[in-house]
Amino acid sequence: MYVERRSHLAPLIVWTRTVQIAGSARVLPDGCMDLIWSGDELIVAGPDTVAHPVENTPGTRYAAVRCAPGIGPALFGLPAHPLRDRRVPLADVWGGRDVRVLTERIAAAADPAAFLEHLAAERLREHDAAAARFAGAVVGELRAGADIATVAAEVNLSERQLHRRSLTAFGYGPKTLARVLRLDRALGLARGGVPAARVAAVAGYADQAHFARDVKALAGVPLRTLLSG
Template sequence: MVNPTGYREVPERGAGLVCSWTAALPAGAEPFVQRVVPDGCVDVIWSADGIQVAGPDTGPMPAAMRPGSVMAAVRFGPGAAPPVLGAPADAVRDARVPLRELWGGAADELADAVAGAGSLEERRAVLVAGVRARAAVAEPVDPLVPAVVTGVAGASVREVADAVGLGERQLRRRSLAMFGYGPKTLQRVLRFQRALGMARSGMPLADVAYAAGYADQAHLANEVRALAGEPVRTLL
């Protein structure tokens, strides 16, 4: 999300979280729509409409904000959300699901607590605390998550399956539950995010393509369009 929304991100550690964030659109502003691109993550987002779960996505998703609206959210890293949500990641893939469908009344209680806090920063803190409390009593993250995330960065799916002691079909089933999609799609999404980070740092796109593991710059361009729906330069 870009700064016209007043977006602010705070790094987080533990409970599978990578960050929390807030966004606010001034009352006098024009309605704003952000194109959200795949990152392998799952966000739990509070707004005046309640709390919803976002992602993981396999393509670009529009995120609309009305003038005067505010949001607070937490973001889980790849594979970390399912135990806390109480559902496999593929159950929320490419979807925006009310948290109450997964947590029942506990989701409404958390939404009320967040709404009752003072500033937007305080609301963010209440949401983070609520999610952390849920994570503390949840089942552990699938132990294969770190190995698969690390493995797909530099190896084929077959090599990753061999390394973790599973057949490719078994790895795919476990990956759907952990990440929301199979290991090949996870590989594409994480490579896209690495390439985007390099490009945003100022690295020339030809060098980005090589460093991120694409065949060439045309391959990079095609993958970015497939996953983000627009050219890489518009994402910088």
């Protein structure tokens, strides 16, 4: 069972998951980065460009915080692009000694998800406000359907500078980020029962075939399979 809530402390989603059925699953790209407690290890999930495969073991419990797009670097203290399409131990990012202490504390916590929420909020309290404004502006423009030149002008950068800043903030350039955000919106509509042709038009695809190709490229399976899983 998967449960999530929006944090009132920071730009985070707090989520928990208890695996009930064995099998394979896929985590779709969403522009976000997560700090995950797997029950015995703290893991950093970098920004994905394609679906990340997961093997489910019944009884496994996860607690995590998901950073809004562009916020992960402030939490983890490094640019997003070295973590792109990767899952790495937090000890590789923050250092083994600090993480050993955190691992002991979270293992003893009554509510691991709340523990992670407060930990992340504390670290984000000192984050670069300008970087957060940049991330928010870029994501907002791309979600509204703006082209790359318009986004660059909105944040007072050249397109080359925008690409470089986006690698640091999001893990990939603005064109890839736009595809990821568009797919996230489209799948939300499709899961709500909107017909595929209408989803394609509303989400900004050229046509239904374009939507289908993007789903297969980013999710790894056809839309019908994705919605039935």
